[in-house]
Amino acid sequence: xxxxxxxxxxxxxxxxxxxxxxxxxxxxxxxxxxxxxxxxxxxxxxxxxxxxxxxxxxxxxxxxxxxxxxxxxxxxxxxxxxxxxxxxxxxxxxxxxxxxxxxxxxxxxxxxxxxxxxxxxxxxxxxxxxxxxxxxxxxxxxxxxxxxxxxxxxxxxxxxxxxxxxxxxxxxxxxxxxxxxxxxxxxxxxxxxxx
Amino acid sequence: xxxxxxxxxxxxxxxxxxxxxxxxxxxxxxxxxxxxxxxxxxxxxxxxxxxxxxxxxxxxxxxxxxxxxxxxxxxxxxxxxxxxxxxxxxxxxxxxxxxxxxxxxxxxxxxxxxxx
Numbered sequence: 001x002x003x004x005x006x007x008x009x010x011x012x013x014x015x016x017x018x019x020x021x022x023x024x025x026x027x028x029x030x031x032x033x034x035x036x037x038x039x040x041x042x043x044x045x046x047x048x049x050x051x052x053x054x055x056x057x058x059x060x061x062x063x064x065x066x067x068x069x070x071x072x073x074x075x076x077x078x079x080x081x082x083x084x085x086x087x088x089x090x091x092x093x094x095x096x097x098x099x100x101x102x103x104x105x106x107x108x109x110x111x112x113x114x115x116x117x118x119x120x121x122x123x124x125x126x127x128x129x130x131x132x133x134x135x136x137x138x139x140x141x142x143x144x145x146x147x148x149x150x151x152x153x154x155x156x157x158x159x160x161x162x163x164x165x166x167x168x169x170x171x172x173x174x175x176x177x178x179x180x181x182x183x184x185x186x187x188x189x190x191x192x193x194x195x
Numbered sequence: 196x197x198x199x200x201x202x203x204x205x206x207x208x209x210x211x212x213x214x215x216x217x218x219x220x221x222x223x224x225x226x227x228x229x230x231x232x233x234x235x236x237x238x239x240x241x242x243x244x245x246x247x248x249x250x251x252x253x254x255x256x257x258x259x260x261x262x263x264x265x266x267x268x269x270x271x272x273x274x275x276x277x278x279x280x281x282x283x284x285x286x287x288x289x290x291x292x293x294x295x296x297x298x299x300x301x302x303x304x305x306x307x308x309x310x311x
Contacts, residue, residue, distance in 0.1 A: 009198045009199050009202070010198075010199040012199060012202065012203050012206075012248060012249055012250075013249050013250045014206045014249060015206065015249075015269075015271065015272055015273050017273070018227075019225070019272050019273050019274035021250065021269065021272075026198070026199055026202050028198060193202065193205070
């Protein structure tokens, strides 16, 4: 199972062969690099650490800068600014695959995925903060008129009275919405474009 | 150009004829009937162009057997075989919805230039 890091560019639509419109998300994956490896001897499992995106080494901090320098991956721009990778993630891979990859090797999407393939996508959803039940759980809310007083966007009753004398767990109530890790499985790759 | 735009560009038709609202168009549409595929023409006045990258559309209106018919076509759809401009109309609005309420003499549009 191979993976790659990417950044959402935006959404658009493309046409299928039969003229149907297919909604698509464009993801940029330029600049994926093997930053480090996890080996059976040292770590007890095999995985590859990928880096993606740019970040000023100054902002990332000395320990991060040191790590990248050790791996020989500390980029230096013409203006003397040092750049490290913004995102680091481990991907579990079998030992055989790990042997093929060297630290510093660049990964290209077009060699890993092809159109029509099914993939799982993991990301962080947009944070919307502390949110009411209408937005968070699609509750219908209260009536807009007919003498209703300040009860338009409420969720209504949250349970019975004396028995059970408590609110059941998992009761849907207002709270933090979004900014959570979301996995969407079995998405189809529509096309893979080289840079 | 931004990255999304450059991706969209790959899916847009590059050889589109130039037309605007008020023009009389003949749209050749691919229609699938079972296994067979044929081309059907829809002729009428373009009411509007909706510009939105790959999902751009345009609306064509015609009066068929006394009943006004409007069809919205996706501009870049592979089902649109071709678009012909039959007559260029001179109109002042980008969206000529006022045509809907008119019929007969009132629904005429002056030509921008005549075809030779």
